[in-house]
């Protein structure tokens with residue numbers, strides 16, 4: 001089954017990053033102009049680093065932009081694997097230093113114990129989220145929604161009405177907290193940012209079947225509730 005999704009192909013990463021940074025900046029500023037504030041959800045990983053750098057220099061009202069993460073490893077925020085550390089080092093600098101960042105990690109020992117506090121924090125986050133930027137692993141995961149073979153909390157992540165879930169993936173390091181499908185789809189615009197031939201093959205495979213347990217990214221590709229644009233470059 002082939003699904004309709006906006007798929008934008010770029011010849012190189014630089015072209016993709018320049019256009020996506022400009023589009024996100026415009027959407028955030030439009031939201032600030034309309035509502036006095038905007039919300040941006042970003043993912044970790046290696047793909048978005050240059051995008052974050054470009055975004056950080058955009059001349060928008062960052063002081064009125066709320067930023068949080070699609071998921072977070074439950075490690076100290078100065079740990080090398082922390083998504084908060086990655087966002088602070090690559091996005092929350094230059095003009096974007098004045099953005100209002102809310103991390104998902106707190107002082108509880110585990111995501112299961114810390115989930116209620118994170119949920120309370122997200123409850124005050126401007127919704128619907130104006131922009132969500134997702135990545136995708138080569139196993140078809142996004143956020144911390146890992147294929148059911150690796151994470152038995154996947155069904156919960158894709159069905160709960162809660163804003164976040166605790167995850168202990170078998171195929172990735174660290175216990176994690178992740179926004180749920182309900183939270184991710186409660187947004188005005190989702191971007192899936194993927195680079196390279198391998199990710200393109202994974203995306204194409206995801207587009208030809210519906211089993212979300214096999215490839216959780218399908219939970220975002222299948223839906224028709226929230227606009228989804230896929231940005232891919234070689």
Ligand SMILES: O=C(O)[C@H](O)[C@@H](O)[C@H](O)[C@H](O)COP(=O)(O)O
Pocket residue numbers: 043044045046047048070071072073083134135136137141142143144
């Ligand atoms: O915490 C994380 O790891 C991310 O949120 C995760 O979902 C990421 O987006 C993908 O794993 C892609 O990562 P790369 O960009 O490094 O391929």
